[in-house]
Amino acid sequence: MTAISIRGLVKAYGDRRAVDGLDLDIETGEVFALLGPNGAGKTTTVEILEGFRTADEGEVSVLDADPRTADRAWRNRIGIVLQTSAGLDLLTPRExxxxxxxxxxxxxxxGEVIAAVGLEEKADERIAGLSGGQRRRLDVGLGIVGRPELLFLDEPTTGFDPQARRDFWELIRNLASEGTTILLTTHYLDEAEQLADRVGVIAAGRLLALDTPANLGGRASEEATVAWSEDGHRRTVRTATPTLEVRRLSERFVGEVPELVVSRPSLEDTYLSLIAPHVTQADVEDHATTTRKVLA
Structure with a gap:
């Protein structure tokens, strides 16, 4: 069964097409990550699916309804975690x-939601006094409190520390195990790799690739890199048969092969190669900076 179906989706702002003929299906119960650089069309696409923005062309079905004309009963079936929220400062998370x-x-x-997002100690304090990360946890809580069939998560772990991110991942896995369909947009490639059943990469409003994280862009069939240290130098070999190469090395060395590392292209490597023709070097450097910050 299909939770989300998109055909020929177009949304333009002036002469620029933010979404340019997008086709995509997301299955019921799937965790799907939509990846792309800033300005790729991710947020516009998600806002159309949520019913907050109107498409110029194309057809969209979300839980068997057109978001533009969906009723309150449809709204009761979805949950939304926006990038930012405001106007709640005088209330407490519990309220x-x-x-x-x-x-x-x-x-x-x-109480279950407060515990799930890790706000037990802040549940009865005014939201104005929460940190950015704590506010983000509250946003997630507001998105899941209605027990949605379909959950939209737009950059949900912005401002989370590493432990909070991992706690959040466990929450998402639990929701998925209950059958919740989840559409996730994120700049964190490790997050997509940990959570998503499939990922789609878009740039300039067009879908560039669609597959599982392990297979995206042919990752699984890419040659591996075997690296080791020898005679004071770092040596590398690219090969389609890394096990055979390691066996050869083990026959040459007594005991362990010095500093042996076997690697294939990461999801980030594949992602950057896919979007490279569509972004500037500044975009690539901004992505690298974001990744370093979240891993710090």
Missing amino acids: ILTSTAHTYATPRGV
């Missing part, structure tokens, strides 16, 4: 979650 839960037919328990 806003309780209020939001009342708008859904079968909400999760507020």
